[in-house]
Amino acid sequence: MNRDSFSQYRSEVSEVMDYIRHIFKALRVSSSQFEKELGLSAAQIFVLKKLKEEPGLSINDLALRTTTHQSSVSVVVKKLEEQGLVSRAISKEDSRRVVVSLTQDGERKLSEIPRTVQEQMIDSLQKMNPEKTATLAMLMKEFVNQAGIVENAAAPMMENK
Template identity: 40%
Template sequence: MGSHESEPEAARDTEVTAALDALRHVVRALRLSSTAVEKAHGVSGAQLFVLGELASGKSFSIAELATRTATDPSSVSVVVGRLVERGLAARRASPDDARRAEIAITPAGSDLLREAPAPIQRKLIAAVAEMPEDERAALTRGLGRVAAALGASDGPAPMFFEGEPASRRSRKA
């Protein structure tokens, strides 16, 4: 009688397609936003996001920036290094503890931030944070399984469309 799928298989295939489509939409939105920011302002979406967090005028440690950006400290450190190299952020010793480095936005970083659009990462974090706890937990488990299946769950995750920390690159080489 032909090779028709059973109803459960067809429903599963529809759910798989819907999940992949949703993931494609998220990745596409992040990629398009990052590409547009990079073309117009010469920084990545991740760099713009970190600059936005620095815009409060307060200085932050790498650990504080990692918390504010929902990212691993080593990943934020890569982005901060690029911002410092470009003169958009400055690293200095904390006035309270000279062993602690603090990161602050520079006037050039503030100028760039005034011209650039709001980082899309803020919308992503808000969307995930506003999910009911059970949905957020299911999303975390599901995406964790997908990352593991792709062999992409080891070590800290880089910020979206940003290079990996040097220590991770050397482990993969």
């Protein structure tokens, strides 16, 4: 690699790291503001919003809708249930299935909440050309695998708060 191409390469690495820092900062600041102002984590807000969009989802359904692992969603739902913002009940359609729904307190709390950074990121990804999204997914997978920062399991989008 010649001097000019090496310099360009280092510049691109720096640029990628800057973008990653921007994402982390936006998520951290947003989550911190929500916790301070509303007493809810970004993960809890995300689950509340998904339940508003589609009432009566199972934990597995919520995991799919929030693009995270079922165990992370379960922890978040438990904390929301303890706060009286959601409730669990047996499904009317299938007695083997437990569904989660917003309570009246959950509805009230949700009316105070603006859009989250996660929602903005997901919307942006869904608006991208599918080929670009697939390329980004492939590159991100390669990046996190090379960096050794991801296990085989799906990475939780939510914090277990």
